[in-house]
Amino acid sequence: MHYLPAPLHIPDGFLSLTVLLICWVIAIVMLAVAISRTNKSLGEKQVPLMGIMAAFIFAAQMLNFPVAGGTSGHLLGGALAAIVLGPWAAMLAMTAVIAVQGLLFQDGGLLVMGANILNMGLITVVVGYGLYRGAINRSRKTRLTVAGVAAWLSVMAGALLTSLQLWLSGTARLQVVVPAMLGVHALIGIGEALITVGALAFILQTRPDLLGENSASAQSGRGWVFAGAIISLAVVLLSPLASAFPDGLERVAENHGFLQLAQTSPYEIIPGYTVPFLGDTSLSTVVAGLVGVLIVLALSILAGTSLQKKS
Amino acid sequence: MHSHAFDRYHHKHSFVHNLDPRVKVAATVAFILSNALLPDGAWVAFLAAYVFMLAANVGSGLGLGFTFRRSFIALPFALAAVTVLFSIAGAPVASFQLLRWNIVVTDAGLARFMSIVIRSWLSVQMAILLVATTEFPKIVHALRQLRVPAILTVIISFLYRYLFVLADEAMRLMRARASRSAITSSGKGGGSAPWRARVAGNMAGQLFLRSYERSDRVYNAMLSRGYTGELRIMQARQFRANDWLMICILLLCLAFIQIVGRML
Amino acid sequence: MTEIVSVRDLHFAYHDGHAALRGVSFALCEGDKAALVGPNGAGKSTLMLQLNGILSGRGEITIGTLRLERETLPVIRAMVGLVFQNPDDQLFSPTVFEDVAFGPLHMGLPEEEVVRRVDAALESVRMTAYRDRLSHHLSVGEKKRVAIATVLSMSPSVLILDEPSAGLDPRARRTLINLLRDLPIAMLVSTHDMRLVEELFARTIVMDEGLIVADGATKDILADEEFLNAHGLEKP
Known part of the structure; x- marks a missing residue:
């Protein structure tokens, strides 16, 4: 068996610096909360559990099933992880999966990993868990149905977020990327939903205690339902809107300066690659270039000092 | 299954193999960042970055073309960027008729598209070289020492x-x-697609x-x-003067690439 | 001889009410190597998990001079080297070194001592050359030997092994038998491999349905074919 790259993993080079930095900030904040919550609420047993569950998600992504035309359906796993592990643990497990995919298999870039974590590891969990949490006390049939819908929507949410990031980065046109991404993932999402439901049905049959009242999946509060519902609603409303009236959305973004902000690199705030007080000379260009390098340096020095503190 | 199917590490004793994993992780990220910082159409700088890449390839003892062979993994994603070809204002380079649309490829669009693809292609090669010259557990240790939270590195x-x-x-x-499951001559497995999906789910x-x-x-x-x-x-090996020197040299190279990217 | 393990009247039932141990008593002295045999479900694995307090039932367990209690647990876990049946469960670190170092590190030993112990433990299972290998690159036989090293590095007073020869090809099995014979440490080995019992252990403990039904010289027990059959065992 070989490792097959899955869609949605954005490689390096496709997002603008500003967009990818914003994604990192959001991802890091959410992960920081997830880490503090898992430390607080879960026992030491949770460490091997999350680790092996991350490996499970990774292996489960390899379980494909043939669909017509030589393609095959398979799993992203965010919703399934959220339902069986609870949302915070699932976020950490999914993050580990995406990190290994990027680092070891170059499936998804390193600098854009924040965006990939956000798209595939965080928003999928919020949508998948939030919707499922709302149905947790219902009948088996309702739970499974809701889980299936949640799994499908989680993939759609990830795909929509990915397209928006590509658009904001100036890498793709909104009117093409949104329908294309959502169209493909509407199909991929069906596979996701079927496998998620199949897996949950199996677990409910053999070990219902793992999904019961006292399980990890029932621990978190109803705020999740709200968050899941809001994002799902946004996906449901925004997707057709973006597909039908891309020009409108583009104009809104342009009028409010989002596009410009997203597509310029942070250092380009220095206008036109020149440093104002040096005037438009080649020296000025060099200095402006050096500012870019300083960002690289700052990052390395930051890493360096943390090394020194360690040793 | 042969576990080696997932292995990306190529054992060798080379200059790059022997670098501290932290240096390699930092340098890889810095290189990718440097690519992201280069403006569109900075061809000479892209070339310089490629030479830097090739030098790293040679220094790893894996051969000049080592990363090249596996570097196309990210290319299918370039499809996502195709639209920039004709969505950026500029002088028309080529135009063709697709169904009822008249599509015009502009020079600015072409430059942007090529720049995106090149950035991605250069970056992925350095990431390939990192895992080919560093055993994965060592990368994970390096991440831990670079302040990635312990719980994440343990899960990894x-x-x-x-x-x-x-x-x-x-x-x-x-x-x-x-x-x-028998497969019929039509090439389709038994059962309907939903049924097969349920089996996969089970x-x-x-x-x-x-x-x-x-x-x-x-x-x-x-x-x-x-x-x-x-x-x-276990505590990591001390960061030695040599390691700092290496980081400085690598950063100077990247600084040079940045300057080239803005002057030429 | 001084007793290293002493178990008195141990009872244990799982949450579902299944009584796995129904009054087990035995003792193991310094240098004793004993086989623990019996059909599946006899309570062998349950008993082993009691010996370092992963499961705890009613009764009294003494390791060396320490009674097994909540306070003595950390010390006792270093004294009782428990090796699980599946080496993929036992070896949970990416590299051999990290796995063998896990025990000593978590005992709070200084790093030089940890490294010394890792090297000594790998030496005694003849796996020194594998120190920096990745665990998933090892064969089953190699994994089993490294698994033993992961507890030897804690300098235990007694080794408890669960099915050490299961799943091994003849050559790996032979290597393992020689290794177990040479290790100068008390051990209790649960196994279905009756030829291994005959070859390696002077003493055999037979369990069935949560009780010890025989404890004595291996040759006497193996000679009683009727008794063996009654407890689901076979003469080698």
Whole structure:
């Protein structure tokens, strides 16, 4: 068996610096909360559990099933992880999966990993868990149905977020990327939903205690339902809107300066690659270039000092 | 399954292999960042970055073309960027008729598209070189020392360790399915697509339960060896003057590339 | 001879009410190597998990001079080297070194001592050359030997092994038998491999349905074919 790259993993080079930095900030904040919550609420047993569950998600992504035309359906796993592990643990497990995919298999870039974590590891969990949490006390049939819908929507949410990031980065046109991404993932999402439901049905049959009242999946509060519902609603409303009236959305973004902000690199705030007080000379260009390098340096020095503190 | 199917490390004793993993991780990220910082159409700078890449390839003893062979993994994604070809204002380069649209490729659009693809292609090669010259557990240690939270690096370690074990189990499940399902001459397996999806779902459920039970046993094995909830790891090797020197040299190279990118 | 393990009247039932141990008593002295045999479900694994407090039932367990209690647990876990049946459960770290170092590190030993112990433990299972290998690259036989090293590095007073020869090809099994014979440490080995019992252990403990039904010289027990059959065992 070989490792097959899955869609949605954005490689390096496709997002603008500003967009990818914003994604990192959001991802890091959410992960920081997830880490503090898992430390607080879960026992030491949770460490091997999350680790092996991350490996499970990774292996489960390899379980494909043939669909017509030589393609095959398979799993992203965010919703399934959220339902069986609870949302915070699932976020950490999914993050580990995406990190290994990027680092070891170059499936998804390193600098854009924040965006990939956000798209595939965080928003999928919020949508998948939030919707499922709302149905947790219902009948088996309702739970499974809701889980299936949640799994499908989680993939759609990830795909929509990915397209928006590509658009904001100036890498793709909104009117093409949104329908294309959502169209493909509407199909991929069906596979996701079927496998998620199949897996949950199996677990409910053999070990219902793992999904019961006292399980990890029932621990978190109803705020999740709200968050899941809001994002799902946004996906449901925004997707057709973006597909039908891309020009409108583009104009809104342009009028409010989002596009410009997203597509310029942070250092380009220095206008036109020149440093104002040096005037438009080649020296000025060099200095402006050096500012870019300083960002690289700052990052390395930051890493360096943390090394020194360690040793 | 042969576990080597997932291995990306190529054992060798080379200059790059012997660098401190932290230096390599930092340099790889810095290189990718440097690519992202280069403006569109900075061809000479892209060339300089490529030369830097080739030098790293040579320094790894894996050969000039080593990363090239596996570097196309990110290219299918370039499809996502195709629209910039004709969505940026500029002088028309080529135009063609697609159905009822008249599509005009502009020079600015072409430059942007090429720049995106080149950035991606250069970046992925450095990432390939990183895992080819550094054993994965060492990369994970380096991340830990670079302040990635312990809980994440521990999960990644477990994931890496059990990836092979669980992929093997997944493989056996799929083989068991294959040996029980005949394939008709039309090339389609038995049952409808939803039915097949349910079988795949059941396999995922089975895999989940096995993994869950395994995590219990692993937890017991950890307890037996003194685990009390806090994971301890060995201190890393001291960061030596040589390592700092190396970082400085690499950063100077990248600085040079940045300057080239803005002057030429 | 001094007793290293002493178990008195141990009872244990699982949550579902299944009584796995129904009054087990035995003792193991310094240098004793004993086989623990019995059909599946006899309570062998349950008993082993009691010996370092992963499961705890009613009764009294003494390791060396320490009674097994909550306070003595950390010390006792270092004294009782428990090796699980599946080496993929036992070896949970990416590399051999990290796995063998896990025990000593979590005992709070200084790093030089940890490294020394890792090297000594690998030496005694003849796996020194594998120190920096990745665990998933090892064969089953190699994994089993490293698994033993992971507890030897804690300098235990007694080794408890669960099915050490299961799943091994003849050559790996032979290597393992020689290794177990040479290790100068008390051990209790649960197994279905009756030829291994005959070859390696002077003493055999037979369990069935949560009780010890025989404890004595291996040759006497193996000679009583009727008794063996009654407890689901076979003469080698």
